[in-house]
Amino acid sequence: MELIDQHTKTIMEGCKLRARDAGLRFEDESLEYIVTNRDLIELSPKVMIPTLYDYWVHDVEVLKEKGKYELYPGNPYETVINTRPAISFYNDNNPDWLNVMIFYHVIGHIDFFQNNLYFRHTWDYDFNGEALSDKRALAKLRSERGRWVDYVIEFTRGIDNLVGYHGLLSKIFSAPDSGISEKVDFYFDIYLQDIAKVNISKYIKELERYNASINEDSVMGEQGFFSLVDQRHPEFGSLFKKHQAAKKQKPRDLLEFIMENSKMLGREENQWMLMVIQIIRKTALFFQPQIRTKIMNEGWASYWHETLYMNDDRIKGHEVDFARVNAGVTAMPRVGLNPYALGMRLFYFLEEMAEKGKVSWEFQHMADTGRRKDFDAKTGKGKDFIFNVRENFSDFTFIQSFVDQDFVTTNKLFVAGKRLNQQKMVWEYYVKSRSADDYRDMLMASMYHPPNIEVDEEKTKENALYLIHRFEGKPLVAEYIPNTMLGIEYLWGGPVQLETMEVVATPQAPRMPTMPGIPMPQTDAPEPRELKWQRVLYTMHDRKLSRNAL
């Protein structure tokens, strides 16, 4: 891996200037490296982060046929990584015009990394640097503790897809109201309404009394207010303390819960494990936004490499070369889903919508087709709108909010179905539906979505950890359950239980044998399967798994 040469770097700096003029915002510094195939072999298991910690599984061919992307949310072959400065990777024999295109694409990604709020938690530090110090810390631990470090890494990685990413984000964005104390919040929001259940007039009276005492003395007023409360409701003080304690204990995610409450990890001699778990958890959180913004991120980068390239005066004469490569990147496949093409079209579509003022209540409630078509408020706000979208949306909200019938129709999109043609012995792909709702559902179903598994604190008694899988229509991969639970049991230091849903095995209906001379009954739509679900409880105790139907 070596830095790109000065000539190419100069071209890139020129790209940055043009991108800034177009409105993109990103940090000045960036690093570009030439990579060879050998470099990629080393980089890809480390998700393109050169300084990521070492782990033996990286050296082994890993079987991923079951849920490749559910297991590995990081993109192993990304061209630019979200570090400070951002680092991007290049083939060593790209011609200049191609590098210009790639640079613009890379700048699009960097802009997205540094402005999209789903990446907020990665803004304040350089992951590359942290990863390096983590790697050294793990190496040092390994020299002291040997293989046990790898066991802890393994078991932690087993549940690192359950990290509370959204919890983390909501903590960052929930701005505490600085003027009002927690005690006041509790008194008015919870105590008066839920516990004391006072009527409205009494509530307002209390509110007025509070305002009066604050106005009287802004520093000591609150204390004065509560002194009377304590007299009238002597239990209030202890209730508030209890509330505070409960709030503090609220688990963010399984890993954090284990770190705080595991007896095994609490022991003096096992303190080092906490550090290992912390490192794995942080790394997992770092990669979370990437997979949750794949369509937007690639769409945004493609939108900008196309827009900026076409306006770049330096590369005149290579339009045809560009067109060929660009079509390969952004053409909508006849069958299949290309995130570059889909995201880019959605951004163009939204820009036009906003430019014409179609993202408005007025337009959305217009029923007349002719008027809808000709609607143009000439707002001039198209760019502003898509910049706003790139800041505030993730794939889920992006698709959910903006894939509508107009978009699907304009781009001739459809859901492709697959059925068996018995005569020709081929799978046929056919146009199944052109409805926006179906298309959106199909997109939603193909997006990354880890299961929601939480600790049930009420049922977690003594030392047995009780996990609940909130069922969303799909069972867990059964053969992965034992080893995952084994790992949790180790980290927890006691029995672990998991409540989930599974399909009850039903014998297959006997098929009619084919009889010579009589044609097979043609069934176009397969009969809906009747599924019986049952709640099951897995228990891992002393490294032995048992399963009970509930």
Place this chain on the structure above:
Amino acid sequence: MHSKLKKTFNTLKDSGLTPEQEEKILLELNDDRTHDMPVIGGGMAVVTTDEGEIRLLNIYEYHDLMVLQAMAQPKGSYVSHIRSIDELLEKDRQREKDGFPRKIRVGKMIKPGKAGKGKVVVVPTTVEEKFIHDPNFAEQEEEQGQGGSGDGEEGEVIGEQPVRDPDQAGEGGPGQGEGGQHEMESSAYDLGKILTEQFELPNLQDKGKKRSLTRYTYDMTDRNRGSGQVLDKKATLREIVETNIHLGNIPDLDDIDPSGFIISPRDRIYRILSKEKDFESQAVVFFLRDYSGSMAGKATELVVTQHVLIYSWLLYQYANQVESRFILHDTEAKEVEDFYTYYNSRVAGGTQVYSAYEMVNRIVKTENLAADCNIYVFHGTDGDDWDTEGKKAIPALKEMIGYASRVGVTIAEHAGSSKNNTEVERYLKKSGLLEEFPKLVRLDTINESTDEPRLIEGIKRLIS
């Protein structure tokens, strides 16, 4: 076909069947599946549409290096895996001592292509288990739809993908080079070495002596003066020099003038075809696989995996001098030419074990294999047999014992069935062959939850 099966069934019924057996047989009889090759699914699928061929990819399979810079997904080289395997396995053994299940799997096939084309690579693999939603689960039988774009009415067919498509088999995304592949033979040999050394599979006690060398191949190795097919230039020149020395034509050895050489017709040395003795391969292994309808799922996977391991081990033991024959059977047996077909043919039809045994006997007899080779027979089944008492299977097996060095039967029991109570196991035990010839016949019963270490354990039982 079906009428023939019906007839078999009726004969069986006449001779008396329990209702349970009858139900089992009927289930297989009324099954209209065929022995297809598998569908290539997921990211490997290539769909031929009206706009050309498209490799189906999902959203997350696209990445910048591929689409922008045309850089293939790099693959770690196989060699580096093998170099680290000792270390990995040592680690894995330590895992077991520490009380955790082993995690390294060997003998997993990564690239099952048609023999000669895509090759089979055997590498150490592992899997990182997590709680994830089952991606293959669908509420209804029809799969979740794909994305698509372009013209076409609803219902219109826009592309197709062959159900049998062995040539397209391969792993990974588009633009992936074909480099770095290894032939089954070489990697299986390595696997055999690993199995022997790391998993402590025994070495064969007596591999038999080299038998008579009856086969010949023809090669251009013999020399002939004056005439022949190919002029051997070096030998000819030597002759010419010799002749000229005798003639006194080379007075000064430091100053030779070749233009003055005299060449006799007999100086020309040619190479001609000759008969060469060839070393007979020392072992012939028959792999028999039950591919009846009841073998669906895990049972087949287990049997085939175990056969790969046994094959590798024998290959190592006999230093590659192994010939292997692959036989599939349902109610009838059929020999297939390559491992790919053996490995991939789908299950369907009924079960008659003796058909395979008789086929082995027939092959051995007609090719006179018993005289020259050590013969091994490994049979994998789920233990169902329409011939519930082994009336035909046992005599065929007895005949086989007469010449075979080892017959190993693996029964992969279905979950839910009662233990050690399959038809094949019952009649094998009843026949007393297992006790009578403990060195020749071995039985290993496994169940559907069997993992790789247990399979290897099973091999020890079959071959030790």
